Amino acid sequence: MIDSAKIELRNLSVEDYKELKISMLESYGSLAEAYWSEKEIKNLIKKFPDGQFCIIIDEKIAGCALSIIVDYNKFDDNHTYEQITGGENFSTHNKNGDVLYGIDVFIHPEYRGMRLGRRLYEARKELCEQLNLKSIIFGGRIPSYAKFAAELTPKQYIEKVKIKEIHDPVLSFQLSNDFHVKKVIKGYLAGDYESKEFATLMEWNNIYYSKPDKLIHTQKTVVRLGLVQWQMRLFKDFEALVSQIEFFVDAVSDYQSDFILFPELFNAPLMADYNHLNEAEAIRSLASYTDKLLETFVDFAITYNINIITGSMPQIIGEHMYNVGYLCRRDGSYERYEKLHITPAEASAWGMKGGTKLQTMDTDCGKIGVLICYDVEFPEASRILADEGMNILFVPFMTDTQNGYSRVRLCAQSRAVENECYVAIAGSVGNLPKVNNMDIQYAQSAVFTPSDFSFPVNGIKAEATPNTESTLLVDVDLDLLKELHAFGSVRNLTDRRKDLYSLKKKNPKNT
Template sequence: MQTTINKIDLRNLYLDDFRALRASMVRAYKNYEDFWEEDEIEKLLTIFPEGQLVILADDVVVGAALSIVVNLEDFKTNHTYNEITANSSFTTHNPDGSVLYGIEIFIHPDFRGMRLGRRLYDARKELCETLNLKSIVFAGRIPNYGKVSKECTPKEYIEKVRMRELHDPVLSFQLSNDFHVKRVMKGYLEGDLGSQEYAVLMEWNNIYYEESPKLINARKSVVRLGLIQWQMRPLKDIDALFDQAEFFIDAVSGYESDFALFPELFIAPLMAPYNHLSEGDAIRELAKFTEDIRARFQEFAISYNINIITGSMPFMDEEGKLFNIGYLCKRDGTSEMYTKIHITPNEVSHWGMTGGNKIQTFDTDCGKIGIVICYDVEFPELSRLMADKGMQILFVPFLTDTQNGYTRVRHCAQARAIENECYVAIAGCVGNLPRVNNMDIQYAQAAVFTPSDFTFPTNGVKAEATPNTEMTLIVDVDMDALKELHEFGSVKILKDRRTDLYEIVEKNQNK
């Protein structure tokens, strides 16, 4: 990552953003002088405010995607940029049109390589679906074509880029975002020497056309979970850990997962250099890596546009107490810590762990979630309190050495799904780890459990991984199905509790 970021926001453009928009655009386009003027932006915001999107890093505009709605049939096959924008008067915008036409997209050069452009593309797709439009269309430059124009035609150049024989910074990116080529147009943007004034008309088709519109940035009805069943192995250093973790994050984000779940204490291989120390001292050395791991995983969350649950790792507070904690690293650039509350006898006797004292849920762009670490899931009161706060998905990073230990986690997790009418996702470590005391063997089978009713699998198991094999598990969960279950289920466990006879009360955590 080139620049440290605390928070990423994606929202509609406001006129007050103009100065920052202009500054970023100047940096984005070298050797170009025809930048947007404030009155032009004001026109766009007047006629089509929902179509103007910006992405902000720490409240500063670092990218934008501007668009209008048109009927493409109203324009010549080989139209120009000035024709499609009516010389930046935008009288071509037609609220009753069928196509979202992109007229601008850019990212500040200091913030490239972080997949922020992909977020803008995804937001455009969401807008297209929301407005129930047939497609997104825009004419993309091919800035590297000028370098090879004497050797190939534009058509041949496009094919070489498509086959990855050549790279074009604009066209390659568009093709990777599911846009397909409609035609090549000559003379689209006057003075574009890099493209030899050629442009490629690109299109993305809305397969949900004619379905009921959705609101922009509304929480998803279907959430995709990426569970990582991690193989314990000796690691050379922390960079090796990051390489392996990034591989899995890249893999599950490639399937557009909304969450990546890592197991409990999957960073244990980094304890190997301290195996000559006592177990308690060794894990305290491991705790020194925790902040660096949090920071890197936060970068991954931004770069891969995915919410990451970092499993767990040791953490020492200012008083020297050792906790088993993890982080929810959100793709908006923020992070929150969670702590294991129930500590196993092994963790106490070997490591001197202390249990946390905070019961919490987390708001995400996919709904409210809870996170409990391993042993915590065997205490039903904890997740019931989370369910009372609106939890819809419970994530359980775990670490078990034997099959009977795994059985306790699995069956308790499945019980939590049924009794709390929520989804429960579990992920653990597999394999063996030599030369790390108290971490010799692991047994795991990642899985996603559901409530038990007609809408869900009859055995309450949405999906499960192969036991004791390193792999990922990609699973879709339907959030609307939970809403229907709460209202129309065969039984209504949360509603039918006899609170006149009993209740679970969370004690004052400040005491």
């Protein structure tokens, strides 16, 4: 071990060849006769200088990683080393390709144990991200396989290496550096008798990759959310309510927000005109405003260039009444979501019925989900949305007491952790003394995050002042979710025991 050596990671140069050859001969062992010639190295550096890395210690080459870029669509997974390298002339290198293909990595025996291989792999990953390539792929040797070939198939051998019952000096290292086995190839590298000429086709996926032919309107990675903590107050008429809606949409859009979220049943003040009716009749009268409000929200979404999540409103379909809301996109399109779980009070006082629609919705900021209030207390619903690719869960709610609010809040925080997503909740505050069953409100709107190093330690991105009318503007970074899914301290979605349990969505008939 070299205790005081200066370690330098840089690109390989033609002038390095003499030291490179010495290091190759020491490193290759039984394959030493297959070292790279000076002509081949010059050709490789000429074609792709940025892809060749070396580590220098005391003016010696302690390690090296060589690679090319290929258009992987021109190959299948059963290729050989000779085919992928173009007969070692590197004619397969294509600067417009989509995969960084590793053709060699070695560490000089004198410097093994210093984690130099990890540095080379990290340099490759950084290059892959910088060049916006889809992945890193290479054929990996399994040099310990010859010892077990009589009793284990390559597949069985790989499984035992994965669970650490067998240590393979190459495969174990690659697995520990976030590569996964894509396929086992027979006859990949002629003369590799230690591997019985088998190789593992290894892959590392670039989570930041985006197709280069995207249109002008690319998906954003940092998304600004605007949450409305709505004050319940009496309005003289429908137009006064619309004016207050427009005030918030205008204010939030001035900050270039991508979304604005309104609370559940925010239009309840309009029920004051129907307080002489029983509760069920009064809310059915409120439902008569829903279509006009939808038209208003669609118009505001276009005019103010913002995606509007309308909270919720009662809607009568056939004989039944539902609690529904709309995603009104800034391009003029819209989509309905429904409250699935009805509280006992909503069922007894209003005769409300649970909806049947549970699905993610596409936006220009990725896939989102919406669960209305009580729905967030059922973890199965949000897990299904997470499986469909949801990054942000919006929860419009209405709670009258602090303990009711606490149920919504605590469950929303749990959904953020277990589904590795952002959760935004928005509710109403204030009193409506002239509206039965809607007289008091308690809320504190907030945005919650997973709990890992890239996020707030308490999982709270931001929160409003309790019981005060306000707006909350919050930026959330979707790239942080990608990193969490791939490299998080814990990986709740990936680590589920699907061999023991599963969750499926049914498709009930509309009633």
